[in-house]
Structures are given as C-alpha cells and as structure tokens.
Amino acid sequence: AQRVTQPEKLLSVFKGAPVELKCNYSYSGSPELFWYVQYSRQRLQLLLRHISRESIKGFTADLNKGETSFHLKKPFAQEEDSAMYYCALWSNYQLIWGAGTKLIIKP
Amino acid sequence: DAMVIQNPRYQVTQFGKPVTLSCSQTLNHNVMYWYQQKSSQAPKLLFHYYDKDFNNEADTPDNFQSRRPNTSFCFLDIRSPGLGDAAMYLCATSRGAGDEQFFGPGTRLTVL
Numbered sequence A: 001a002q003r004v005t006q007p008e009k010l011l012s013v014f015k016g017a018p019v020e021l022k023c024n025y026s027y028s029g030s031p032e033l034f035w036y037v038q039y040s041r042q043r044l045q046l047l048l049r050h051i052s053r054e055s056i057k058g059f060t061a062d063l064n065k066g067e068t069s070f071h072l073k074k075p076f077a078q079e080e081d082s083a084m085y086y087c088a089l090w091s092n093y094q095l096i097w098g099a100g101t102k103l104i105i106k107p
Numbered sequence B: 001d002a003m004v005i006q007n008p009r010y011q012v013t014q015f016g017k018p019v020t021l022s023c024s025q026t027l028n029h030n031v032m033y034w035y036q037q038k039s040s041q042a043p044k045l046l047f048h049y050y051d052k053d054f055n056n057e058a059d060t061p062d063n064f065q066s067r068r069p070n071t072s073f074c075f076l077d078i079r080s081p082g083l084g085d086a087a088m089y090l091c092a093t094s095r096g097a098g099d100e101q102f103f104g105p106g107t108r109l110t111v112l
Helices: none
Strands: A003-005 A010-014 A019-021 A024-026 A032-038 A045-049 A072-074 A083-091 A094-097 A101-106 B004-007 B010-013 B019-025 B031-037 B044-050 B053-056 B064-067 B073-078 B087-094 B107-111
Touching: A003 A083, A003 A094, A010 A019, A019 A101, A094 B044, B004 B087, B010 B019, B019 B031, B019 B087, B019 B107, B031 B073, B044 B064, B044 B073, B073 B087
Parallel strands: A010 A101, B010 B107
Antiparallel strands: A003 A024, A019 A072, A032 A045, A032 A083, A083 A094, A083 A101, B004 B019, B019 B073, B031 B044, B031 B087, B044 B053, B064 B073, B087 B107
C-alpha cells in the first residue's frame, strides 16, 4: 500500500544550524512527491515538488529511489522557517499525506 | 489576487443541526477538494471533483455530502454533525490531477 512516513513529529534546531526533515515513502512506480508547509496562522501551501528540482526559501529535497526517501534540507535554518511541514505522495488521483513534522527554530 | 476563499472562517453548530460550508475560487481550476484536518493531524481527503465528476473517498461518512454547482463554487454539507466532526475543513483547488494544490484558509467547525 502507498504510504508516506515522517518519523519526527517535532524537530527543534538552533538558528543557523542545518535542518533535515525526513520523509520516506512506499510506492510501486515512479513517485510524484511534494513538500507542503503551513506557517502559523497561514494557509497550507506548496513548498516544493521533486519534478521541479527548485530550491525554495533555501530548501531542497532530493528523491532517493534506492532509499525511498525525499528528505527536505536547508543548510542554515532561519527563525521564519518555524512551521508545520508535510510530505505528500501523489497516488490514485489524490495526495497521500505524511503525519507532518513541526519544525521549531530556536534563536 | 486569484485565490481560494472559504466562508465562514468559524462555524458553530449544535449536535445534529445541519451545516453548510462554502468554498469559492478565482483560479478557474478544474479540480476542487474538501479535506478534514483535526488537531496535529494531516489533512484527510473527503471528496474531490474533476470538473463535474464527483469522487467520494471510501471512508467518508454518509453524513458528509458535497455539491459543485459551477466551476467556481463548492459546498460541503454535514447533515447531522456529531462531536467527532469538529475539525478544520480545508478546500483546495488544482489545475489538473497531480498539480499543485492551492488551499483556502479553512473553516473551523465547532459542534456543541
């Protein structure tokens, strides 16, 4: 069955430290993967998707088919990165969502 | 700005009293989605429309119904809300299947 796993419910790092939000998936075929973000009191929005290969707000995510992972990384965290992050997989005409990771950036 | 709008932002209803949540979009997107999101959980898809084609998720309770009278509007009807239906309800749109989803701000439903 298709599944998305985000093993960390909460991740807390200091400003300026590297950040890695983990996402693993279970899918037979070529996955379409997304990271969505929800900042405090704002609507859920797309951060990036793997097919675009873009870096958004300093974040990147590389699809690793061998490890079935799509971890989100940023080399230097900023306080404004504090938010809820969801990894999602497109499958059977819908998004399969991970449980989310709350990222807190400490000053 | 083109966007997804949800009304009301906050809705309080009584146990068993029907309620309707609305969503409108100015993006002219073909696909519209309704999600339920409970505290500290991921969004859970209730329904989606590809244009006028309605798709109901297998585990969406019969208590939940939806209407899409035209491209711009979509409604979520909860016929007999229970305490367990208290949640944030999110509307989203996308141009097509697998495209970026644009979310509304949500309607927070309280059931007394």
